[in-house]
Amino acid sequence: MLNNDILIRLRYALDIKDTDMAEMFRLGGVDMRKEDVQLMLKKVDEDEYDELPEDYIRVNNAMMEQFLNGLVTFKRGKRPGETGAPPLTGESVNNQLLKKVKIALSLTSEDILELFDLAGVRVSKGELGAILRKEGHKNYRECGDKFARNFLKGLTLKNRE
Structure with missing residues (x-):
């Protein structure tokens, strides 16, 4: 499953707006605009993974981790004394x-x-x-x-x- 698919499903499950997703990426340390988020959320069939559209933005593991960190910050707020985005762990x-x-x-x-x-x-x-x-x-x-x-x-x- 592509990370983009995870974002699409998570966005639908939590009813997250594109602007809020861009903010979550920003809170996680990735400079992202609403238009970029929309390019990430384009639905691509599994048989088209090899030939992705030119303007499609593929979410790598680091971006996904940063988004998830931003989701936590967006929903719960920053930890006291925390400055900037949390470090990446590289975990699955x-x-x-x-x-x-x-x-x-x-x-x-x-x-x-x-x-x-x-x-x-x-x-x-x-x-x-x-x-x-x-x-x-x-x-x-x-x-x-x-x-x-x-x-x-x-x-x-x-x-x-």
């Missing part, structure tokens, strides 16, 4: 998605399990805990695309119905 985008959305929306682990349940997926507390752990921890588990899609699906079902 899907793991960061779960962690940062959890922080931004003040979700508990039970809330996340409920979101997975809404999407029709059974996840144990242990599995979720492994995904939310820091990379390098002995019980760390990388979050796959299917897991991330189901998380965003549950988020969408909860917020849009």
Whole structure:
């Protein structure tokens, strides 16, 4: 799953405006205009990934992490004493998605399990805990695309119905 697809799904699930997305990128340390955000959010079929439109802006992992950091700052405000954008960790985008959305929306682990349940997926507390752990921890588990899609699906079902 492309990072652009994650942005499209997250934007829909949380009903985020283009101007707010540009602000989230700015808060994360990326200078982005509303027009740039619209170019990122163009829908591209999977079979067209090799031949992307000329004006299409592909979101790399660093930009995605900066956006997620900006989402947290946008929703919760800056930490006391924090200046500038948080440093990049280089962790898996899907793991960061779960962690940062959890922080931004003040979700508990039970809330996340409920979101997975809404999407029709059974996840144990242990599995979720492994995904939310820091990379390098002995019980760390990388979050796959299917897991991330189901998380965003549950988020969408909860917020849009």
